[in-house]
Amino acid sequence: MKIAVLGGDGFCGWPTSLHLSDQGHEVHIVDNLSRRWIDTELGVQSLTPMDSIQERCRIWKDLTGQALHFHLLDLATEYERLRQWLAEEKPDAIIHFAEQRAAPYSMKTDRHKVYTVNNNVNATHNLLTAMVETGIDAHLVHLGTMGVYGYSSVGAAIPEGYLDVEIENLQGEKKGMEILYPTKPGSVYHMTKSLDQILFQFYAQNDGVRITDLHQGIVWGTHTEQTKRHEQLINRFDYDGDYGTVLNRFLIQAAIDYPLTVHGTGGQTRAFIHLQDTVRCVELALKDAPKAGDRVKIFNQMTETHRVRDLAEMVSKMTGAKIAYLPNPRKEAAENDLIVKNDGFRDLGLSPITLAEGLLDEVVEVSKKYAHRVDRSRVPCVSAWTKDIAGRIETDPEGKRLKSVS
Amino acid sequence: MKIAVLGGDGFCGWPTSLHLSDQGHEVHIVDNLSRRWIDTELGVQSLTPMDSIQERCRIWKDLTGQALHFHLLDLATEYERLRQWLAEEKPDAIIHFAEQRAAPYSMKTDRHKVYTVNNNVNATHNLLTAMVETGIDAHLVHLGTMGVYGYSSVGAAIPEGYLDVEIENLQGEKKGMEILYPTKPGSVYHMTKSLDQILFQFYAQNDGVRITDLHQGIVWGTHTEQTKRHEQLINRFDYDGDYGTVLNRFLIQAAIDYPLTVHGTGGQTRAFIHLQDTVRCVELALKDAPKAGDRVKIFNQMTETHRVRDLAEMVSKMTGAKIAYLPNPRKEAAENDLIVKNDGFRDLGLSPITLAEGLLDEVVEVSKKYAHRVDRSRVPCVSAWTKDIAGRIETDPEGKRLKSVS
Ligand SMILES: NC(=O)c1ccc[n+]([C@@H]2O[C@H](COP(=O)([O-])OP(=O)(O)OC[C@H]3O[C@@H](n4cnc5c(N)ncnc54)[C@H](O)[C@@H]3O)[C@@H](O)[C@H]2O)c1
Numbered sequence A, B: 001m002k003i004a005v006l007g008g009d010g011f012c013g014w015p016t017s018l019h020l021s022d023q024g025h026e027v028h029i030v031d032n033l034s035r036r037w038i039d040t041e042l043g044v045q046s047l048t049p050m051d052s053i054q055e056r057c058r059i060w061k062d063l064t065g066q067a068l069h070f071h072l073l074d075l076a077t078e079y080e081r082l083r084q085w086l087a088e089e090k091p092d093a094i095i096h097f098a099e100q101r102a103a104p105y106s107m108k109t110d111r112h113k114v115y116t117v118n119n120n121v122n123a124t125h126n127l128l129t130a131m132v133e134t135g136i137d138a139h140l141v142h143l144g145t146m147g148v149y150g151y152s153s154v155g156a157a158i159p160e161g162y163l164d165v166e167i168e169n170l171q172g173e174k175k176g177m178e179i180l181y182p183t184k185p186g187s188v189y190h191m192t193k194s195l196d197q198i199l200f201q202f203y204a205q206n207d208g209v210r211i212t213d214l215h216q217g218i219v220w221g222t223h224t225e226q227t228k229r230h231e232q233l234i235n236r237f238d239y240d241g242d243y244g245t246v247l248n249r250f251l252i253q254a255a256i257d258y259p260l261t262v263h264g265t266g267g268q269t270r271a272f273i274h275l276q277d278t279v280r281c282v283e284l285a286l287k288d289a290p291k292a293g294d295r296v297k298i299f300n301q302m303t304e305t306h307r308v309r310d311l312a313e314m315v316s317k318m319t320g321a322k323i324a325y326l327p328n329p330r331k332e333a334a335e336n337d338l339i340v341k342n343d344g345f346r347d348l349g350l351s352p353i354t355l356a357e358g359l360l361d362e363v364v365e366v367s368k369k370y371a372h373r374v375d376r377s378r379v380p381c382v383s384a385w386t387k388d389i390a391g392r393i394e395t396d397p398e399g400k401r402l403k404s405v406s
């Protein structure tokens, strides 16, 4: 297949590109490299030393003989170029990772909120419009998030995208209706994924676009089989307060003797998946494309759930790190249960890597190995969800006053 | 009160501005005049001869002594100016009409789809962000549409925004949950209103923004008490295939001896409201503001429902016009029922103008009076919902081939 990987320079997109290329697909990476620019804006860098995308593609070609094509293109602001590119390349499948993906970054300032909505909504909508306009019949696989549901539900298991409800009709009879599982996003970033859902629903219904939406949990882990093949193929690893996801942050905090920063009680339950399973899930989703006219196919792409404080304890036991309980910069429920159905991928044969198996590897192979590259001042979270909360959060666990870096 | 009317140069915004000014409020119109530019793009003009907004404001001042302030500002692309303007003016209430509002225009070409999403989502989101950032505590009243629900429901009455559903929790017990009534928008335009709902839900919940969303039916009628006071205060009246709403189009078709163009069977049932009631509803909504922390207050702003073919027959009986049944350019159910709850405004005392009372006035005072200004070639609808449909729709009722004007 000819596959376009939008956002293929990112944390999930790069290993996915390698994985698909390794399977013999013709892979085209499309990226505006905005994520690298954001590193510059924030003054942070990936824990792992990461080469330019052009260099990484060259190395992969040398190593495997398989070409990886890179195209510098902004989905959100260059609609005409996007359409032309699709018309020329006519990919069979498109994997769409190309959005601003950090909740804390999306809540940083008003400018960051505006950027996140503008970038994510236009990227997704431009893509859908261009697919319809060019008439290419590609299968679109999009990365969504479990977070659209807002983690404060009635304690029901989260189904894969849809919910059957009963509505009383005019004759007083109860009629069944299938609806998108109602969303209650908790950040501007999560909100954009909730908007994406509505865009997908419309374009599937009106134009028969074939769409799979992967509601992904928090990704942990750094290496996949392919990224391990050469030092310069190494993947991005974010540890800073904006882009670092919770487990990656605990690992790096442990490695540099920084207390593990648990926000609030740590009673937040979240869903997780290893990066290697992310790339496998994308592969499985590609093989199971919906037909034109089908509703959007939604998978919960996660393999286990954990409370944040339990994760901290797990890492602490493994490394001896202390745990610091800090005020929560987010506006969210202090404690929540989370049960997620993931039968879709289980049925397709996914057998996941568990935290229990993989975690030690990350400690030794990644966080300890690159700990010397960490900038301690970038470890705390500084984005507060409201002005009120911003007024209350004052110190990081090392006793310094937290200030917004921008 | 100091009230900002965003989109105050438009069909609903202008009479609302006059109405509120007439009641002694300090009214500030904010508009980028994009709607006038679109007239130019399409080569159409309002049936009624409409002065510039600056001139209209001057005349109102001369007539009443009340100043109407006009500010040229694009909500979607000038975030910084918007924020600064809000910080300086600190309005007590903001009425948000400022979106691209025609479904056919939103489906015209890919460029129009992209424009509509970009304009509407960014306008609404920039406004919300700026309100939070400046900390002004204004009540936001937004104009939404009944059309977000998609007219193909199970035949249940559409409630005012929310639906109680039951979800089975992990213990197998049914738990009640209130959700936004599920949307299934049928055009890119309607889709943007569905996106707006999610933006409102988030900002009400995260930042306590006080929001009322008016899910409005199709507005008919031209005059209000205030626009009648001077010829040059006259309101916009759109009759073209993109912006003309169904009843206005029938009226003008009758006046120029053009067959009334019913799409499909005319079995589509739609909700209607007279312009005079629109401005009254906005006034009522302003008096009934939610409190900070409340969920978004949603009203169904409509007063009666009719099938399109019944409307055509009503106008035909009154004027002798013929009816032409044409292939439907939209992708929608051929026939649908529509029952809408509007207890909210009824309870606040709205006593509506019915079609039966008001229609003749429109025929005599408006459509006949200005019929000489009509361009027949702009009457047919040329925007098709899909490429498939575009291939099938070929002629207008006068036998000419329909081609997209853009
Ligand atoms: N990392 C996680 O834990 C996680 C969890 C759930 C969902 N997701 C989703 O998976 C996707 C990928 O996440 P990631 O962690 O790889 O993020 P990332 O930021 O590392 O990668 C995203 C890539 O998209 C590019 N991009 C952004 N906007 C673009 C635009 N307008 N045009 C072209 N390219 C653009 C960026 O430059 C970057 O290379 C995102 O949509 C994210 O929301 C990630």
Ligand SMILES: NC(=O)c1ccc[n+]([C@@H]2O[C@H](COP(=O)([O-])OP(=O)(O)OC[C@H]3O[C@@H](n4cnc5c(N)ncnc54)[C@H](O)[C@@H]3O)[C@@H](O)[C@H]2O)c1
Pocket: B006, B007, B008, B009, B010, B011, B012, B013, B030, B031, B032, B033, B034, B035, B036, B073, B074, B075, B076, B077, B096, B097, B098, B099, B100, B101, B119, B123, B143, B144, B145, B146, B216, B217, B218, B219, B220, B236, B245
């Ligand atoms: N007319 C109807 O039948 C009807 C029915 C239901 C809902 N509504 C809603 O009511 C609102 C007003 O409708 P209308 O018929 O008066 O439309 P309109 O097009 O006549 O007026 C909209 C006004 O907003 C302005 N505008 C658009 N984008 C803007 C931007 N980015 N910045 C600043 N100004 C901008 C336009 O220039 C125009 O003057 C719309 O949101 C529409 O969706 C209208």
